[in-house]
Amino acid sequence: MQPDHRPLTPDCLEAMLQLEQAAHPVPWSRQLLAGCFSERYFSGSLWRGQTLLGFYIADQVLDESTLMNICVTPPCQGQGLGRQLLARYVESAAARHISQLxxxxxxxxxxxxxxxxxxGFVEQGRRKAYYRSAQGREDAVIMQKVL
Ligand SMILES: CC(C)(COP(=O)(O)OP(=O)(O)OC[C@H]1O[C@@H](n2cnc3c(N)ncnc32)[C@H](O)[C@@H]1OP(=O)(O)O)[C@@H](O)C(=O)NCCC(=O)NCCS
Known part of the structure; x- marks a missing residue:
């Protein structure tokens, strides 16, 4: 059964929080996730029935967008869902006349x-020792895609 694509709404918050905590080593808080339903953000998600399989959250400032979060529930990783979500993000950004991701x-x-x-994203630079990691600190790789 193909998963359904749906926009995220505040009703999805509990499911998002659970998925976030399962998928990310340093998960966003409930408050941070809840902040992503304002005008500035757009999002998408994949569901099978009542089960949230994955989601993305992006912001838009003029004709640029940043992908803030993308995650797939661990039991369903490696099955092409992340690729589907990313493709939806790119399509939605293009529909919003965004030119740089x-x-x-x-x-x-x-x-x-x-x-x-x-x-089609390319590395554009690094923020040195930006993230905390098990080994101490690690770089953030900054990537861009021009539409
Ligand atoms: C990153 C993430 C969203 C990818 O989603 P996914 O559904 O597992 O990925 P897909 O099955 O769609 O795979 C797409 C491509 O990603 C790469 N990929 C996915 N899993 C991989 C793995 N374990 N090792 C290496 N490459 C991998 C491959 O290039 C793959 O393409 P291929 O199958 O043609 O080789 C998912 O692993 C995830 O939620 N990770 C935890 C949260 C996270 O790290 N988010 C990104 C923060 S920047």
Whole structure:
């Protein structure tokens, strides 16, 4: 059964929080997630029935967007859902007349970097020792895609 794409709404918050905590080593708080329903943000999500499988959250400032969060529930990772979500993000951004997409990813997050590279993002720079990590600090890799 193909998952359904739906926009995120405040009713999704509990499911988002659970997925966020399962998928990310340093998850966003409930408050941070709840802040992403304002005008400045747009989002998408994948569901199977009542189960949230993945979501993305992005912001828009003029003709630029930053992908703030993308995650897939761990039992469903590696099945193409992250790629589907990212493709939806790019489509939604294009429909909003956005011309540049930006994101930041941990240097150690090779799975996400491969996904972004295969979707046409390119590395544009690094923020040195930006993230806390188990080893101390690690770089943020800054990636961009021009639409
Ligand atoms: C990153 C994430 C969203 C990818 O979603 P996914 O559904 O697992 O990825 P997909 O199955 O769509 O795979 C798409 C591509 O990503 C890359 N990829 C995914 N998992 C990978 C892994 N474990 N190792 C290496 N590359 C991987 C591959 O390039 C893959 O393409 P391929 O299958 O043709 O080789 C997901 O792993 C996730 O939620 N991770 C935790 C949260 C996170 O790190 N978010 C990104 C923060 S910047």
């Amino acid at each position: 930006w994101l930041e990813v941990r240097e150690s997050n090779q799975a996400a970097q491969r996904l972004y590279l295969s979707a």
